[in-house]
Amino acid sequence: MNKVMSNKFYIAFYIAPALLLLLILVFIPLGLSGYYGLMDWDGIGEKTFIGLENYIQGIQDKLFWNSAFHSFLLAIFSTLSLVIYLTVSFILASKIKGADLLRKIYLIPMLLSSVAIAQLWVKIYNPSNGILNVFLMSIGVENPPLWLANPSIVLFAIFVPILWQYAGFYILIYYAALKNIPESLIEAARIDGASAFQIATRIKLPLIKEVVSVTIVLAIVGSLKYFDLIYVMTAGGPNGASEVMASYMYKLAFSNYNFGYGSAIGFLLLIITLIVTLIIRKLTETKDKLEY
């Protein structure tokens, strides 16, 4: 085996299929959408080269920055919610009764498809017949909020299912990381008289720091390119109040038949996501490698 893996030809041979797929399905389309962004194109007829006009228009587009703002809000909320997930995982990992069952329950939303979740929450939020407003009315709230129709709360109303959807995923990651910490370290700390809180914050947290930094990147990048629930629940409405970058891109390309401009927005989305990822990686870099 060693002999095989040292032969460059074989390495290339084994990498090639994955590399090809990546190239064809990811990198080439990325390049193409950057290129289409230079065109005035309705997706069907002739392409006309117009240089950077689409990109300049994108940078000056108020609606685009509005949607970018919403995406960043989502990123902030998903990052903050990581704290909650982390806390839950700490509790689950500390050998409480029924941890196994709870872990499975938290994972359920992950198993549902986005569209099913969206439909479920659309029903929950229904202004007249939804379970939420029916409950609010039954306890005497006279005019319960119009969750998906009120432009000032619609965004937050959608954040709830989005965060709920991914909770299980992050809890699972944290749980696995926490379970990986050798019992002996905890034991030693306990003998030295550390409290449960101290063990959590001083011993466990630093030990899973790298996992945490990975989840932060995942949460932020995932939020910036988020699309599914928003598209199904409100399609970015009312009047753009819940538009995010990806849904705006979709709208331009597939509803307005403005493929050139849509591609340019898609490319801007890529650039923004890349920059943010780099910044986050820089900020969360761990200098000293921990060994245990």
Place this chain on the structure above:
Amino acid sequence: MGKKKTLTLLSSALALSMLLAGCSDSEEAGGSSGSAEKEIKFMHLWPEGSSKKHFDVVNEIIAEYEAENEGVSVDLEVLSNEQYKDKLRVLSTSGDLPDVGLTWAAGFLEPYVGGNMFAPLDDVIEEDLSDAFVPGTTEAYAMDGATYGLPLELNIVSLYYNKAMFEEQGITPPETYEELETAVKEFNDAGIQPIALGNRDSWTGSMWYMYLADRIGGADVLNKAIDRSGSFEDPALVEAAAKTQELVDMDAFVNGFNGLADEEAKSMFMSGQTPMYLIATWDLPNFTTNESVPQEFRDSIGYLNFPTVDGEGDTSSFVGGPGVGLFVAEESEVKEEAKDFASYFVKAWGEEAVTKAGVIPATKVDAGSLDLPEMYVDILDELNGATNITLFADVQMSPDVAQVHLDSIQALFGNEITPEEFAKNHEEALSKE
């Protein structure tokens, strides 16, 4: 030695894969010419699962056509609505459109006609179908003096209402805007939300605005504003927007309508929660023949032409428009056969579609001679006496402007913009064209 070789290998593998991808097209094109039989590729959007009746009618027509025309066969491909739109787009970029397919009118057609993808069908209409269509329907498929589609469906919008609920509250069905106001007020007083509206898909709100515009300013004012011989700042159109907001302020529409999909609003109407619902004739089967809807509900539904406003307006002027129509691909290898099939299809479609699938066809049918539910007969009669059919605004406009229109409608209904701003949004979008 390794590195260089590896690179060569990788890049040649990449080149090979691209070559292979490029090949696939030409292979297919070669295949069909071999057989003596001519094959017309036909793509439609009524899958057996969701539109069984449409599906069956299409199959019957195809079977009859094949029996009458030896040597010609029809190769069918069926997709559901959204997938159909996507696939048509993709096929158009690779020049692989089906010989005959379905298209929507006006705005949807534009890029395809601009790209020379659809064949003009004026010759077919003149020869075979000169007096077949309801006036105003083929026009929606016309562009630069040529007609690119043969309309199959026609939908007009009416105000459907629940007679039982009106009777229970002792309210008279509104024939004027003032009566509508009274009805709204009385239903609200009785704790019933008056009008079902799902404005998340804002074409629904657009129908309210369009009807108000039609009643206040006459049949032409909106069309003129869109084709630029008029303006959205026309007092009648601003007034229509103001009246729309007046209705919103009176709580005429269900709670949270801007976040509701049309389907959700419809279910409120169908479950007897709200007494009024403005929708087009595509929902007629639900109010007449659909067995899965309770008989009691179907019996209690009536329809009204949109009310007059301040005594103004012609109640036989409708908002509506043709739904889908047939196109023939310009690049088709069997263009003559395809045209012949399209024309045959349209002729066979009318009576079959209305009796079996409950579609109001765009071709003239003699309602009296057919066995139809009463509401169909009435509506077909209305159509025969229609003075005007204004095509749905978002269909009339180009996709960019339509989006501005739909967004502005949502904002208007949400009281986020004034009627003046509403007019200005449209003017700006249209002047950029």
